[in-house]
Amino acid sequence: MSKKLKLGVFGLGSVGQGFYELLDQSKNPNLEIKKIVIKNPTKTRTIESSIFSTTPTDILDDPEIDIVVELIDDAATALEILKLSLQKRKPIVTANKKMLAENLEEIFWLQRKYDTPVLYEGAVCGSIPIIRNLEMHYAFDTLESFEGIFNGSTNYILTKMIDEKSNYEEALNKAQKLGFAESDPTLDVKGYDAKYKLAITIAHSFGCFVKPEHILNLGIDKISAHDIRYAKQQGCAIKLIAKAEKIGNKVFGIVAPTLVPVENPLASVKNEFNAINLIGASTGLQMLTGKGAGSLPTGLVVLSDVASLASGFKYSYPKITNDNPVVFETDALINVHVSFSEAGAIRLTDFEEFTGGYQGEDGHFMTGWIRIKKLAEWVDRNDLSVIVLGDTPFKVYESKKEQELSLA
Ligand code: HSE
Numbered sequence: 001m002s003k004k005l006k007l008g009v010f011g012l013g014s015v016g017q018g019f020y021e022l023l024d025q026s027k028n029p030n031l032e033i034k035k036i037v038i039k040n041p042t043k044t045r046t047i048e049s050s051i052f053s054t055t056p057t058d059i060l061d062d063p064e065i066d067i068v069v070e071l072i073d074d075a076a077t078a079l080e081i082l083k084l085s086l087q088k089r090k091p092i093v094t095a096n097k098k099m100l101a102e103n104l105e106e107i108f109w110l111q112r113k114y115d116t117p118v119l120y121e122g123a124v125c126g127s128i129p130i131i132r133n134l135e136m137h138y139a140f141d142t143l144e145s146f147e148g149i150f151n152g153s154t155n156y157i158l159t160k161m162i163d164e165k166s167n168y169e170e171a172l173n174k175a176q177k178l179g180f181a182e183s184d185p186t187l188d189v190k191g192y193d194a195k196y197k198l199a200i201t202i203a204h205s206f207g208c209f210v211k212p213e214h215i216l217n218l219g220i221d222k223i224s225a226h227d228i229r230y231a232k233q234q235g236c237a238i239k240l241i242a243k244a245e246k247i248g249n250k251v252f253g254i255v256a257p258t259l260v261p262v263e264n265p266l267a268s269v270k271n272e273f274n275a276i277n278l279i280g281a282s283t284g285l286q287m288l289t290g291k292g293a294g295s296l297p298t299g300l301v302v303l304s305d306v307a308s309l310a311s312g313f314k315y316s317y318p319k320i321t322n323d324n325p326v327v328f329e330t331d332a333l334i335n336v337h338v339s340f341s342e343a344g345a346i347r348l349t350d351f352e353e354f355t356g357g358y359q360g361e362d363g364h365f366m367t368g369w370i371r372i373k374k375l376a377e378w379v380d381r382n383d384l385s386v387i388v389l390g391d392t393p394f395k396v397y398e399s400k401k402e403q404e405l406s407l408a
Contacts, residue, residue, distance in 0.1 A: 008034060010069070018300070019300075093120070111314070145243065145279045147276070150194040158220060201242075219240070276288050333371060338384055
């Protein structure tokens with residue numbers, strides 16, 4: 001870095017403050033924040049007021065600003081900022097996972113059209129350098145599957161509830177106070193946040209774009225006392241797991257509470273930490289772990305993206321540009337445990353392969369292989385809790401008709 005680069009920052013929430021603080025402490029002579037655009041000018045802040053503006057064009061139309069750093073909450077406005085930045089040929093760093101996940105294919109093409117990069121390491125798993133690893137380390141390896149803890153708040157809540165016997169509300173409040181949770185925490189607890197991160201990771205791992213609405217997300221909000229007891233009996237932890245797997249030219253994925261055997265290193269990842277197990281054809285199993293949420297861990301990754309832009313780094317999307325196209329498939333079979341309190345709430349025929357069950361005064365459960373499409377029908381049911389049985393892969397779903405044809 002030789003020229004001093006001027007930055008325009010949108011948003012000064014939890015991640016923005018971490019980013020500001022770290023840049024300030026670094027005393028880096030080559031990076032300077034010229035303007036910070038905020039929504040609420042009346043909020044008391046410790047930073048010199050002349051740096052603030054409420055007018056986006058103060059950044060976007062300023063020819064002196066070299067790099068845009070977008071750290072706002074609202075995905076629609078974040079997308080507008082991203083598009084305007086690219087049109088002005090200003091490289092941009094963003095941590096807005098919803099905006100990225102919903103528009104990644106368009107953003108991929110816009111980067112090419114304007115020959116201007118977008119970096120977004122802070123959008124997936126906080127401080128873990130996952131996108132960068134997929135871009136560089138895994139560029140020539142064929143990834144077979146990955147599974148991980150992609151949301152810090154829910155991992156924090158599960159740790160407090162299961163290990164420390166806190167109640168759900170108390171644990172959620174604490175995750176909010178610590179700045180881990182989204183401003184709308186249902187995005188965390190219902191698995192949407194993890195799903196946005198999963199969609200972005202799928203693009204970089206397997207080279208296919210998937211819209212988040214095509215991925216099923218089940219949250220932690222329906223986990224019952226029975227589930228926690230069952231997990232302990234089975235020698236497992238319960239984690240909110242985002243996972244994806246490539247079978248042939250198809251990719252399958254889901255976010256769901258999952259029984260993770262204690263031998264799996266993900267079982268011992270606690271609090272706001274995230275982790276990802278990657279299985280590559282040449283590399284085998286590799287695990288990355290680190291803080292998945294919080295002002296400084298995420299602010300640091302944003303700062304590192306800014307420094308990377310300054311030294312000319314951009315994503316090359318090696319899996320997307322290769323000539324082995326893969327597609328995301330919404331349906332598959334997955335191995336689950338379903339618990340419910342009223343007899344008859346679900347039927348044996350809901351399963352493609354029923355493997356066992358229990359009916360008693362203290363509750364009911366059934367286990368077996370079930371279609372993701374069937375689980376999607378149950379998303380709004382509050383009388384059921386679905387837990388994926390970990391360490392089992394997806395199975396390709398073949399309708400009865402297809403099975404008969406293949407046997408003929
Ligand atoms: N709410 C998110 C989480 C923040 O808890 O993981 C980091 O993306």
